[in-house]
Amino acid sequence: MSGVRTRASSRASVFADERSRVPGANGNLRRVAADAKNAEAGPFGSNESQKRSSPAGNARAAGRAKDERRYEERKVTERAFEAHVERVVSRTNSPSQQQQQQQPPEKRPAEMRRQKSSTDLRQREMRAETPPATWNPEATLLPHTSAALASRISIPPIAFAIPFAPQPKPLNELTLEAQEAAIVEDLLYVFMGYEGQYIRYARGYTPHEERDRLSGPPFRILPGLDPSLHDLTKSMLKMATYYSALEAFVDVQSREEFGAVNHALCASVRKCLQDYLVMIAQLETQFLTSESFTVHVLHIHTLPTCQMLSHLYAMAQELLKKNALLDDESDEEDDDDIDDYEKVLERLAEGGDLVPGSSKALKVCKGGGVLGLLASRLESMGGDPAARSLLTSLLRDASRPYMKMLNEWLHHGSIHDPHSEFMIREQKSIGRERLERDYIDEYWERRYTIRDQDVPPQLEGVKEKVLLAGKYLNVVRECGGVDVSKIVTELPTSFDDKRFLENVNNAYAHANESLMQLLLTTHELPLRLRSLKHYFFLDPSDSFSYFLELGSSELRKPVKSVNTSKLQSLLDIVLRQPGTVASLDPFKEDVKVEMNEITLINNLQRVVNITGIESGQVMQPVTNQPPIEPDKNATGFTSLQLDYSVPFPVSLVISRKTVWRYQALFRFLLSLRTLESQLSSTWQTHTKSVTWAHKGVNQELETWKRRASTLRARMLIYVQQVLYFCTAEVIEPNWTKFMSRLKAKDDTFDRKSGVNRTVDELMQDHVDFLDTCLKECMLTNSKLLKVNSKLMQSCSIFAAYTSFLSREIEKSDPDLSSGNKPDTMTDDQWRRFQASRSSAPRSGSAAQHDASTLESVESRVNNLADIIRKWESNFGRHMKILSDSLNHYAATETVVLLSLCARLSSVNQGTEWAAIGAEEDDQA
Numbered sequence: 001m002s003g004v005r006t007r008a009s010s011r012a013s014v015f016a017d018e019r020s021r022v023p024g025a026n027g028n029l030r031r032v033a034a035d036a037k038n039a040e041a042g043p044f045g046s047n048e049s050q051k052r053s054s055p056a057g058n059a060r061a062a063g064r065a066k067d068e069r070r071y072e073e074r075k076v077t078e079r080a081f082e083a084h085v086e087r088v089v090s091r092t093n094s095p096s097q098q099q100q101q102q103q104p105p106e107k108r109p110a111e112m113r114r115q116k117s118s119t120d121l122r123q124r125e126m127r128a129e130t131p132p133a134t135w136n137p138e139a140t141l142l143p144h145t146s147a148a149l150a151s152r153i154s155i156p157p158i159a160f161a162i163p164f165a166p167q168p169k170p171l172n173e174l175t176l177e178a179q180e181a182a183i184v185e186d187l188l189y190v191f192m193g194y195e196g197q198y199i200r201y202a203r204g205y206t207p208h209e210e211r212d213r214l215s216g217p218p219f220r221i222l223p224g225l226d227p228s229l230h231d232l233t234k235s236m237l238k239m240a241t242y243y244s245a246l247e248a249f250v251d252v253q254s255r256e257e258f259g260a261v262n263h264a265l266c267a268s269v270r271k272c273l274q275d276y277l278v279m280i281a282q283l284e285t286q287f288l289t290s291e292s293f294t295v296h297v298l299h300i301h302t303l304p305t306c307q308m309l310s311h312l313y314a315m316a317q318e319l320l321k322k323n324a325l326l327d328d329e330s331d332e333e334d335d336d337d338i339d340d341y342e343k344v345l346e347r348l349a350e351g352g353d354l355v356p357g358s359s360k361a362l363k364v365c366k367g368g369g370v371l372g373l374l375a376s377r378l379e380s381m382g383g384d385p386a387a388r389s390l391l392t393s394l395l396r397d398a399s400r401p402y403m404k405m406l407n408e409w410l411h412h413g414s415i416h417d418p419h420s421e422f423m424i425r426e427q428k429s430i431g432r433e434r435l436e437r438d439y440i441d442e443y444w445e446r447r448y449t450i451r452d453q454d455v456p457p458q459l460e461g462v463k464e465k466v467l468l469a470g471k472y473l474n475v476v477r478e479c480g481g482v483d484v485s486k487i488v489t490e491l492p493t494s495f496d497d498k499r500f501l502e503n504v505n506n507a508y509a510h511a512n513e514s515l516m517q518l519l520l521t522t523h524e525l526p527l528r529l530r531s532l533k534h535y536f537f538l539d540p541s542d543s544f545s546y547f548l549e550l551g552s553s554e555l556r557k558p559v560k561s562v563n564t565s566k567l568q569s570l571l572d573i574v575l576r577q578p579g580t581v582a583s584l585d586p587f588k589e590d591v592k593v594e595m596n597e598i599t600l601i602n603n604l605q606r607v608v609n610i611t612g613i614e615s616g617q618v619m620q621p622v623t624n625q626p627p628i629e630p631d632k633n634a635t636g637f638t639s640l641q642l643d644y645s646v647p648f649p650v651s652l653v654i655s656r657k658t659v660w661r662y663q664a665l666f667r668f669l670l671s672l673r674t675l676e677s678q679l680s681s682t683w684q685t686h687t688k689s690v691t692w693a694h695k696g697v698n699q700e701l702e703t704w705k706r707r708a709s710t711l712r713a714r715m716l717i718y719v720q721q722v723l724y725f726c727t728a729e730v731i732e733p734n735w736t737k738f739m740s741r742l743k744a745k746d747d748t749f750d751r752k753s754g755v756n757r758t759v760d761e762l763m764q765d766h767v768d769f770l771d772t773c774l775k776e777c778m779l780t781n782s783k784l785l786k787v788n789s790k791l792m793q794s795c796s797i798f799a800a801y802t803s804f805l806s807r808e809i810e811k812s813d814p815d816l817s818s819g820n821k822p823d824t825m826t827d828d829q830w831r832r833f834q835a836s837r838s839s840a841p842r843s844g845s846a847a848q849h850d851a852s853t854l855e856s857v858e859s860r861v862n863n864l865a866d867i868i869r870k871w872e873s874n875f876g877r878h879m880k881i882l883s884d885s886l887n888h889y890a891a892t893e894t895v896v897l898l899s900l901c902a903r904l905s906s907v908n909q910g911t912e913w914a915a916i917g918a919e920e921d922d923q924a
Contacts, residue, residue: 137162146256149270151247155207159195168197171224179226180295183233187298188284190219190237192277193244198222199237211327214252214320216245216313232295239302242309246273249316252325259366259419260401265374268397269312272390279305304386311387315377315394322365322373367421368454371399371495375457396494402456407491410466410507413473423455424448424467444652444763448474458495465508468760472511475649476518515649515759523650526742529766531587532654535642536662537731538669543582547574548674555636559597562636567593592643597634600667601789608782637674641667653763661770665731668779672723675792678799679716685802686712692809700861701809707868708805711875714907715795718879721903722788729899730776738769776896781889787882794875808864876913879904 140154171179186196195201202218219237246269254266286293320326374395381387405422409415415426430447448471455463492499519525538544550570554562571593575582582588641663646654686692686709778784883901890897908914
């Protein structure tokens with residue numbers, strides 16, 4: 001060991017002796033500095049030999065001693081240089097020279113003028129070479145940043161910017177052994193991010209610029225180095241660039257705004273850099289103690305570490321470009337995106353602004369984006385074992401905070417995401433409190449959403465399960481139905497854990513089971529749905545029919561005159577009446593009466609035209625469109641609708657959108673029921689009224705009566721068949737199918753094999769059930785909606801004109817208008833006729849008819865014939881259009897419409913419209 005130290009000391013002494021001999025004009029100054037240095041070196045003869053002979057364990061103390069010696073050396077050099085400048089100045093300002101300066105210029109000798117010019121030039125050169133000593137060689141503390149572990153020591157200046165910096169001996173004047181020792185010493189400094197004597201930062205590098213530090217400093221080697229040593233040194237300088245860039249990367253990416261995943265990644269990179277510094281200390285120990293430690297040996301030792309740092313550097317550069325901290329090739333494309341108004345609006349929606357240059361500030365890669373970057377690099381570097389091991393370690397460390405948030409979401413339904421980097425976004429403004437006033441499903445759809453850009457690749461296949469698991473548990477926690485505060489042990493902490501996917505699936509199954517149990521058992525969802533069916537689908541309708549009879553006087557009024565409170569009281573009385581089905585309903589208190597001035601046809605027509613139901617899209621109620629003008633002729637019967645209040649969390653399934661569908665179906669069924677009741681009253685009038693039952697002598701009038709009764713029967717058949725089709729062939733089968741699926745969900749709690757049904761599927765099944773009913777009831781097709789509206793309007797007008805037609809018959813029949821009892825009429829019929837005649841109100845039009853004596857009975861009968869012919873033509877033509885449309889849509893969209901088409905085929909039977917249809921069928 002002593003022999004090795006002797007060889008190392010002799011090689012270092014040669015290098016020190018070479019450096020002490022500095023020829024030139026200022027050689028005396030450098031010799032003064034060298035003497036001071038040798039005086040401090042001790043009995044070993046040189047500072048370098050003392051450094052090489054120090055033991056490995058005192059490397060750090062030797063470094064501090066070396067820094068102190070260099071500082072003392074610099075002070076001695078500066079004092080010597082100041083003394084030299086004073087001597088030069090004193091010689092310049094000597095008395096003889098002052099006397100010569102007082103002489104006229106023409107009397108001075110030429111040599112003296114040349115001496116003065118040379119002295120002035122030397123003074124100007126010294127002033128140019130001696131800048132103001134403004135540099136203070138002291139380290140200062142930088143201000144605090146949001147990165148807790150970032151370096152706060154001021155950045156040292158570049159070597160060429162330091163005033164009075166001593167220059168080393170040129171490399172071309174050193175021997176090969178001295179060159180190698182000097183380069184190895186410099187490399188050990190450069191590897192730690194500092195400049196050496198012969199290896200400096202390249203021109204243009206500014207350490208105070210963040211982008212330059214993040215890109216890494218380029219290095220240059222002073223001229224004169226041996227070519228072989230130059231090539232090896234240049235190849236190793238890349239590792240120094242990587243290290244400096246990674247140090248800056250750790251300081252920048254550790255800031256608070258980059259999130260916990262970036263912080264964990266920086267901690268993992270910092271751990272790699274600490275191992276790197278340990279390796280540098282070990283290399284320095286070998287350099288100090290081993291004679292055989294050369295540049296080639298140093299290069300061999302640094303190859304694996306250089307490869308590791310290159311992977312870290314490439315990863316860091318890619319991440320910095322995504323964060324817009326470095327220039328990226330896609331910057332021009334991003335600048336073009338500023339002109340895209342849709343993207344600008346999207347940035348504003350995400351909380352951005354329109355300040356110039358702020359678009360890049362929004363470009364932050366954190367959370368799942370960082371994990372995705374690491375996963376993609378790991379996939380592309382899978383063939384390199386060292387890179388795979390390094391990236392796997394980085395991914396494992398970086399994913400720990402993300403996995404903590406994921407487990408908190410999966411097992412407790414809560415999000416602790418202060419940096420907005422988790423894949424689930426929570427809108428805290430949409431809270432449960434709003435559901436008490438308006439139980440919309442916005443809470444379910446918008447309270448928690450997925451950030452598609454921040455989903456890690458490992459969660460891409462199960463992101464819907466992750467979203468639903470937390471949503472389910474969140475609802476359960478807010479309702480207090482199931483205890484979700486228990487601590488789950490043995491959870492995976494990284495994505496490479498084998499239990500990772502199993503953890504997601506188990507959490508999803510548990511959350512689904514908890515919420516399903518809360519809905520189906522605690523809040524009795526099936527009973528809620530049956531209650532809705534009872535009231536909105538009029539099944540059974542005994543209670544509601546009684547309500548319509550009690551409130552008929554109020555419902556006949558214009559909608560603005562209807563007393564809603566009175567109707568609500570009547571409904572409560574009917575629903576509480578003992579012996580009815582509604583009296584046993586525990587949720588009858590949730591049914592409310594309200595008025596909607598917009599007709600059902602206009603409302604549905606608007607929704608169909610906007611949402612495009614005919615193209616297969618799901619129908620949604622329109623809430624943001626300008627309001628429709630209310631119907632001026634609306635009455636209580638046409639505007640009546642029910643509302644239903646639902647508590648949370650059942651309101652997630654029975655939301656406002658689903659209640660709107662129930663209301664649309666209810667209003668359609670109610671209009672059919674009301675129209676059926678009106679036509680039934682007309683039938684009673686036609687059969688019991690003496691005016692219609694009396695058989696007079698006018699055959700044309702009797703023929704007209706039969707035509708009117710036939711038209712009434714056809715209308716009644718149409719209304720009854722449509723009502724029966726909607727209730728018995730559409731709603732009931734679909735309801736049975738929906739309840740069977742709901743029962744299947746209920747059965748999943750007894751199964752241990754896993755979750756077959758989910759809460760979201762239950763919600764979707766409910767919406768599908770209502771959409772299917774709307775579609776098969778012809779409420780989502782614009783053409784069928786218009787045709788049915790025309791037909792129902794014709795039926796309603798015909799039923800309303802029954803009293804008018806009765807008076808016209810009375811005036812047209814000589815037996816009834818004469819005032820004498822006909823022979824064909826019994827006394828009882830005559831008394832009833834006289835009573836109805838005296839109690840019937842006489843309108844202004846009736847008085848005009850009585851006053852008109854010029855109008856004959858024949859003209860009245862002809863007028864009635866024209867009226868009935870128009871009604872028959874209008875009703876028959878629209879029935880033909882409806883039949884053709886049903887045939888078309890049954891073949892293209894809904895096959896169930898064929899049943900209704902077959903039922904309505906008898907309505908036009910025996911009319912001219914049936915003959916037209918038969919001719920068209922024959923031609924086809």
